[in-house]
Amino acid sequence: MRQIIFLICVLATMLVHAQEKIVVKETFESNKFRWDEFFEKEYSGSIQDRCYVLQNKKDGYYVQTVTELPINVENNFKVTFKFLIPKLDDKYYFGIIFNYEDENNYSNFLVSEKKFKILNRVNGVNSVCRQGGIILKSGKNKEVTIEIQKKGKKLFFSVDNMEAVDITKKLDFNAFGFQVENANTIKVTEVLIEQIFRDE
Numbered sequence: 001m002r003q004i005i006f007l008i009c010v011l012a013t014m015l016v017h018a019q020e021k022i023v024v025k026e027t028f029e030s031n032k033f034r035w036d037e038f039f040e041k042e043y044s045g046s047i048q049d050r051c052y053v054l055q056n057k058k059d060g061y062y063v064q065t066v067t068e069l070p071i072n073v074e075n076n077f078k079v080t081f082k083f084l085i086p087k088l089d090d091k092y093y094f095g096i097i098f099n100y101e102d103e104n105n106y107s108n109f110l111v112s113e114k115k116f117k118i119l120n121r122v123n124g125v126n127s128v129c130r131q132g133g134i135i136l137k138s139g140k141n142k143e144v145t146i147e148i149q150k151k152g153k154k155l156f157f158s159v160d161n162m163e164a165v166d167i168t169k170k171l172d173f174n175a176f177g178f179q180v181e182n183a184n185t186i187k188v189t190e191v192l193i194e195q196i197f198r199d200e
Helices: 002-019
Strands: 021-026 043-048 051-056 062-068 076-088 094-102 105-112 115-122 125-133 139-151 154-159 162-168 175-181 184-196
Touching (some): 062 094, 076 175, 105 139
Antiparallel strands (some): 051 184, 076 184, 115 125, 139 154
16 A cells, blocks of 8 residues: 555646656757748758758858747746857857847857857847856767756856856847758757756
């Protein structure tokens, strides 16, 4: 009898914990989050071979794409972006966009070989919020994971499971995306969302 009661308690606890977190994965097979596709002479964004390919053909410019994700930014969450980078070096940055209101107001977490930077774009003007070093080596066809996690009033950014920086920032918008600077191409293979309804 005690074993049955214990088993019921364990199952009830598992169900409660299962309801405290919702996990949604985008693998670009069905374009679940409705990413835009566009094709221009000097840049493009499209879904190919189960990944989102963002291509920039011009130095001195950046290309980006954003979409609304099924996240309540008032609660804690984690979003993991998995990239495949054909050529990673120190000549260009790539990374994620968050708190996107419109093309003139949003924030970035961008990485390059051995370094990162956080940018805030306000009324069309970019400013560097934070920058520093990370362990990210150059190479070809590099797999890179970038994670943004909200815990309370803080945002934590990690690269390949190593925390890079944390900042205090209020989020107002659930539009996220990714960006590449200068003439290069990035491929996003997966976007994983974990919405957390209770502090861990």
